[in-house]
Amino acid sequence: MKKRRAIFFDRDGVIVTPILRNGKPTAPWRRDEFQIEVDVHQILSLIGSFGFLRILVTNQPDIAYGHLSPREWRWMQSYIEQLPFDDIFVCFHTRADDCLCKKPKPGMLLEAAKKWHIDLAHSYMIGDTDADAKAAAAAGCKSILVEAPYNKELQSDYKVNCLFDATLLIQNNVL
Numbered sequence: 001m002k003k004r005r006a007i008f009f010d011r012d013g014v015i016v017t018p019i020l021r022n023g024k025p026t027a028p029w030r031r032d033e034f035q036i037e038v039d040v041h042q043i044l045s046l047i048g049s050f051g052f053l054r055i056l057v058t059n060q061p062d063i064a065y066g067h068l069s070p071r072e073w074r075w076m077q078s079y080i081e082q083l084p085f086d087d088i089f090v091c092f093h094t095r096a097d098d099c100l101c102k103k104p105k106p107g108m109l110l111e112a113a114k115k116w117h118i119d120l121a122h123s124y125m126i127g128d129t130d131a132d133a134k135a136a137a138a139a140g141c142k143s144i145l146v147e148a149p150y151n152k153e154l155q156s157d158y159k160v161n162c163l164f165d166a167t168l169l170i171q172n173n174v175l
């Protein structure tokens with residue numbers, strides 16, 4: 001079977017507007033904090049048209065930490081599920097759980113690669129934190145950081161201003 005290329009997306013800070021608490025980017029905890037970034041639906045459609053699988057890989061420990069209820073999380077997730085992703089992988093664990101899926105570990109990317117026959121060396125992970133860049137490196141794919149005030153110091157293969165610029169970068173590397 002021919003292997004396919006994929007774009008892996010982080011959720012908070014890429015697909016969903018991050019909420020800054022004490023200067024750190026976090027997930028929304030309340031419905032009035034939840035906002036999907038502009039043009040995400042169209043950008044995902046465009047990336048799909050380049051032939052890439054679109055896979056969300058997200059750490060979501062905040063239910064376990066008691067910051068929001070499963071009910072509130074599912075309300076937000078219902079909007080995420082309306083976006084044109086080919087698959088969604090979620091790690092609900094906390095650091096104390098020491099699971100294999102929580103980024104910066106590459107577990108979710110490797111699981112997706114197995115399920116979808118993904119060519120990781122020619123795939124990309126778009127994120128906003130060190131965990132995303134490190135998970136990409138550990139999985140053997142290229143990392144793209146969407147620049148924000150809180151990630152200026154981080155290392156990655158590419159840096160872009162916004163999700164649309166990431167799309168242009170991918171398009172230029174493909175065509």
Ligand SMILES: [Mg+2]
Binds near residue numbers: 010011012013014
């Ligand atoms: Mg993030």
Ligand SMILES: [Zn+2]
Binds near residue numbers: 099
């Ligand atoms: Zn996990």
